[in-house]
Amino acid sequence: MIKNNPYFQIIILSLCSFFSVAAHAANQLESVRIWAAPESTRIVFDLSGVPDYTYFSLDGPNRLVVDLKKTTAKVVLKNLENNSKLVKGVRISKSPTKGDLRLVIDLVKPLNASLFSLPVTAPYGNRLVVDLEDKTLTTATAIVSSTPVKTVTQAAQSSRDIVIAIDAGHGGDDPGSIGPSGVYEKKVALEIARRVSSKINDTPGMRAVMIRTGDYFVNLNKRSELARNSKADLLISIHADAFTSPNPRGASVWVLSMRRANSEIGRWLEQKEKHSELLGGAGEIIQNTDNEQYLAMTLLDMSMNSSMAIGHS
Incomplete structure (x- = not known):
């Protein structure tokens, strides 16, 4: 009797529609920030969840297209502050896949693009970072x-x-x-x-x-x-x-010992540096999965040991 009830069928259809929409809108673009350096530009997309994305470049005119899976936008990009000499602007375009969000970054000229996501790090949430650099820059x-x-x-x-x-x-x-x-x-x-x-x-x-x-x-x-x-x-x-x-005054110089952060203030400072790297974007570190990183770490340790020895002399 319940299955044949028209009201029951309407409720079921409504619930199905609700969960379908919720599934497609699992993530949300909350804000966009552009940071312009003299020879590069960083664009940060702030999201409510971990981004699932793909991207590709187009020419005539030059563009970088970013597709965010199952994402909606509540930000108005027309009012986006932009002082970059490499990026004309960021806009939303129609996605070929229903429920996805397509973002188009209009470029002044062809640029090298590096994209990576960053986890929640106060005061920011999940982020997708786009680093753009001039291809002619050697x-x-x-x-x-x-x-x-x-x-x-x-x-x-x-x-x-x-x-x-x-x-x-x-x-x-x-x-x-x-x-x-x-x-x-x-x-x-x-x-x-x-x-x-x-x-x-x-x-x-x-x-x-x-x-x-x-x-x-x-x-x-x-x-x-x-x-x-x-x-x-x-x-x-x-x-x-x-x-x-607020009591300390003047300048300070801090060098971690050979045993790294072996004191409370040492641990605190080391965590601050890691936090700073995540806020600014750890793209180069995250993407460096080559075996050369171990050589770089060894050389870094040798350089640190030498600096400490000179500083103590």
Whole structure:
């Protein structure tokens, strides 16, 4: 009798429709953020769940198409803030698969694209990161401060300015520590870096190189590479560290011991660095599955041991 009841059939059909829609809308695009660096651009898609995606490139005009499986969007892309010189904009296009979300990134020219997902890391949720870089870019170079440089003329023709690379910590997705008033460490570090750079350039015989000049994230390994490519004699990384109380003043230098984080503050700092890498995007680390990573780790350990020995001497 119940099966033949028309009301029962309507309820069953409604429930089936509800669960069908829910299954197709298992994920949701909540926001999109664009971080523009001088020679690259990072686009971050914030999602309610882990992204299941595919992508491909098109030319005439140049585009990168990203398909998000079983995803809907509640963000208005027309109002998306974009200061990138490589990306014209991001828009939604009709997906050939029902229930999927197709995103089109309109490009100024052909670019190398690297995509990877990142897990929930406060204050962010699940993310799909798109890194775009100019295909014609062969070697990364740091941006030299535009402040006029004073040099010292000496008799020796081989004399040159001492080059100091100034690295403002954090940036982009990674705000660093957040002060009681809501000030981000990344902004404080960049302002200090600019002032230090100006002081250095005002000093005869010295020249400053800024590792980052705006609000974007530079991979931790890339910072050292930029300094080396600029033939820097010294790399200084500037941070405004968080601490357990507001009492400490002045500068601090911290080197983990041979046994790594063997103290409470050591463990705390190490976790902060890992957290910072996840916020900024650990694409290069996540995608490096080649056996060369073990060689890189060995060389890194040797370099760290040497630095510690020199520092203690």
